[in-house]
Amino acid sequence: MQKLAIFGGTFDPVHWGHLLIAQTALSQCGIDQAIWIPSASPPHKSIASMSSLAHREEMVRRAIAYNPAFVMQSIPGEIAGTSYAIATLKHLQGIYPHTRWYWILGLDAFQTLPRWYRRQELIPACDWLVAPRLDPAFERSQLDAKVQPMHFLCQQVELQLLSQSIPIRWSILSMPQLPISSSLIRHYCRQNRSIRGLVPEAVRHYISLEKLYQSDRP
Numbered sequence: 001m002q003k004l005a006i007f008g009g010t011f012d013p014v015h016w017g018h019l020l021i022a023q024t025a026l027s028q029c030g031i032d033q034a035i036w037i038p039s040a041s042p043p044h045k046s047i048a049s050m051s052s053l054a055h056r057e058e059m060v061r062r063a064i065a066y067n068p069a070f071v072m073q074s075i076p077g078e079i080a081g082t083s084y085a086i087a088t089l090k091h092l093q094g095i096y097p098h099t100r101w102y103w104i105l106g107l108d109a110f111q112t113l114p115r116w117y118r119r120q121e122l123i124p125a126c127d128w129l130v131a132p133r134l135d136p137a138f139e140r141s142q143l144d145a146k147v148q149p150m151h152f153l154c155q156q157v158e159l160q161l162l163s164q165s166i167p168i169r170w171s172i173l174s175m176p177q178l179p180i181s182s183s184l185i186r187h188y189c190r191q192n193r194s195i196r197g198l199v200p201e202a203v204r205h206y207i208s209l210e211k212l213y214q215s216d217r218p
């Protein structure tokens with residue numbers, strides 16, 4: 001049975017932190033491939049504030065081209081329009097049968113699992129791989145003794161799900177917390193600052209060519 005990981009996100013833009021997360025998941029869990037899925041319309045973000053799906057897919061395509069263990073999967077419009085995780089999983093299960101599924105996500109998203117749509121069906125179907133926050137502000141906040149350790153926060157999510165009679169298998173990805181975020185990169189672009197080293201060169205060239213992130217709206 002093959003082992004595949006779903007890695008969804010806005011990827012606006014994709015950066016080296018995302019690539020490190022995906023590679024860590026493959027190495028730590030013996031996963032065969034990571035399937036990257038740029039979200040068409042995530043429920044927690046305004047579409048008007050995001051770059052077009054076509055731009056974000058092209059940036060991911062360029063970023064992962066070097067690694068055969070990374071693939072990008074476009075989701076049909078009638079499924080992508082909802083951006084429900086369960087619809088994405090069902091679609092991929094039809095393409096890749098006989099698969100053990102993993103789902104890569106950040107701590108913030110993991111903490112919202114007890115509110116996900118059709119979670120009773122979705123959550124037991126996957127192993128959940130939790131990545132540390134890549135936001136530099138969050139990393140600085142870890143110096144505050146009042147901030148709970150990541151493992152404790154994940155355990156709290158597990159307890160919430162168990163109270164809903166939903167079992168979950170999860171583990172934390174062991175990786176450094178890079179001080180890189182998509183919002184930081186967009187901010188640098190608006191200020192006409194260099195983003196070299198924050199994103200793969202192919203992505204940096206694409207952002208420059210398409211003049212992305214030069215204002216608050218794409």
